[in-house]
Amino acid sequence: MLESKEPSGPLESRWQRHLFDLGLVAPHNRKKHKIIVVGTGLAGSSLSATLGEAGYKVESFCFQDSPRRAHSIAAQGGINSTKNYKSDNDSVWRLFYDTIKGGDFRARESNVYRLAELSTNIIDQAVAQGVPFAREYGGYLANRSFGGTQVSRTFYAKGQTGQQLLLGAYSAMSRQIQEGTVTHYSRSEMLDLIKVGDKIRGIIVRNLLTGEIKAHTADCVVLASGGYVNAYYLSTNAKGCNTSAAWRAFKQGAFFANPSFTQIHPTCIPPTGEHQSKLTLMSESLRNDGRIWAPKDSKDCEKDPNSINPEDRDYFLERMYPAFANLVPRDIASRAVKAICDEGRGVGRAVHGKKLGVYLDFEDAIKEYGKDKIAEKYGNLFDMYERITGENPYETPMKIYPAPHYAMGGLWVDYNLMTNIEGLFAIGEANFSDHGANRLGASALMQGLADGYFVAPSTIANYLSKNSLEQIDDSHPAVKESLDRVNERINKLMNAPKPTHAPEYYHQKIGKILWDNCGMLREKDALIEAKAEIQKLEKDFWQKISVSGNSEDMNQTLERAGRVADFIELGLLMCEDAINRDESCGTHARTEYLNDQGDVVRDDNSFAYVAAWENSSDGFVLHKEQLNFDFVQPSVRSYK
């Protein structure tokens, strides 16, 4: 059994007590400690800024050309906080409860409570930095209800909340770069870790401009490297999002938790053809006013939607879930949309012979509130939809279909956000910790910033205060060992025996296997076959991967090839995890464990645990962390 190291006692005081128990590093000693932070999204940049302000020496890395471009920038809808400014009976306890339930009782109570508790400070911090949240005429902050909750606790900046929060954290980090506490390296990709004895002491980085491979040593390393749903090839993630930092950690002994818990977001622009390189999210906030429907009769699917009479439309979420209707959580909405399209009632352009789309319609909202009001709320999203599809959503309903969006799974961490390897921390989407088997809307930004601004700075100080670390430099054998590993791998990628296919070819292949077998519906036999297919694909990859150009130069083909190789290996683990979990929960819907209505059926007696996988020479080894529900009684998650 894995130990979460969470404190005991009343839930409300756990974090405060834990903070008191944590060791401290005195201000004058902080500059003697060097901390490496990989990634500059919300979690990474907020952590680098905070550690820098405290006086530590920070080295920060990102693969993009500027820290401001990390994919947190694209988060649209908002960030939750239990400010209860609307007096609608919100509280820390309610956000905690909603998040535990929304995650289908597969998250750790102590962590989730801490997240809810810290949510108020985040808004204060962001406002002080100048984040221009939406406001009311009186000058107070505005809120909206978002993503399947019955209170208005979401703060937002139009449909660009992630952008504004990230620019806030980026500016705080930039201030520390100017101060000299943070040294930042853009266009730098972490390719491996340096492990000295049982502790992580640094990373190996490839300079993406020159191809130079260099070791960076430190007292500890934090991975804030994001999620991995680009494994599916088509996703809402940026093209550069990858699992490589987390996967290198896994290869060095860090456990990977719940890899099959991937969020498929219901409201994305449907795929239109083979050439497509990514899918674009349409914010969940649209479901507050938009109504989702499909034609009742498949014969109507070709018709102009405006010509279909109201009585011939199936507002299926309103029909199936009268209480939450169009606002049911993401996993539930996605499965419902898939089921409608599988029945042959999808609309739009056919891809692989199947129409993948349902309508998201604003006709009624425009009638009720007027076009101007709708434009003020969603104008930028409507414009974006029009730019991508060439259709005007004020006149024709939007078409949407689910797409991979977020990874609840990730590196296993304890209550201190440290992995099972000493000196290696994981924060933000890179860890598995707070969302269980399904993440609720507006909670990813909250978690990234809670980890970076408030949790990790204290727990890292504790680690530094309790460990005396030997001096190491580049001549240490452990550094050389890691460098050799990296160089050998690059060599292999550059010199496959029969170079035939570009990295994109393999990325599409692994993506399709995972989407078909480890996506919205999973089935044991199919998963077993998928594993065999992936193993074959992996062999083929190393025989036939074609990487042109030179490794000692800017080479985007080489970058991509390395990331795809890791996605293939991760894909195998995702399937293994989905096979192991003989139940359905949240996003993980195994066809064998659904009830008559198609809802997921959990098995709390056997599976109320975190599945943390270890890499060993004999394959993947399962470790379990038992989840205890001392404060919330797991129940059937009903939104009817």
Place this chain on the structure above:
Amino acid sequence: MNFTLHVWRQEKSSNNGEFKTYEVSNIDADTSILELLDELNIELIEKGEDAIVFDHDCREGICGSCALVINGHPHGKRKATTTCQTYMRDYADQRELWIEPWRAESFPVIKDLSVDRSAFDRIIQSGGYISVHTGSAPDANSILVEKNNSDQAFDAANCIGCGACVAVCPNSSATLFVGAKVAHLDWLPQGNIESKERAKNMSQTMINEGFGMCSNQRFCSKACPKEISLKVIQKLNKIVR
């Protein structure tokens, strides 16, 4: 659709570059310009040739990575649109496309279509922030902001740091970029306190990085994919003065 593409190829900063011509055929109108380059790159890679280097990431118009000059227009001809959201249907009336990197001395070409925009990061580092420490913030609603000011702050904060304003400016000035950050924070009471110092430092860094001065050509706002208004430059000028 069929196109003749003239793509800027340049091995490194110190080399001279040149246009290389590629023919592409049977292109679906819903293909984006970056997807077109993806397809072309797959062909090149499988022939063992060097792929065309270009910057891109989110492909939904918000990260600010993508940066191509298409037929002379930074981010292509479509208004308020980044390169990544430019689709071939927008060029249905064209048969030839000239694809180049941003051209500005302060944005040196790294390779092919990729340029170095780290000067923008250094401008922000010199003052594009509010000096607040984590954990020391008061309750969010203790700072009231008039809605109109808050909306204007948002409009300025919308800048994605892509550099199209510099690329289109005959003087390669970054004044719109500097103005956007200065105006964003100046519209807010919590940011207004440091406005003068911020505006001075950021403008000085802009000059030190080799960007030109604003000479009122006003191309920048038109080329901006987020339509940052020229008002931010007025604001900047007032504050610096």
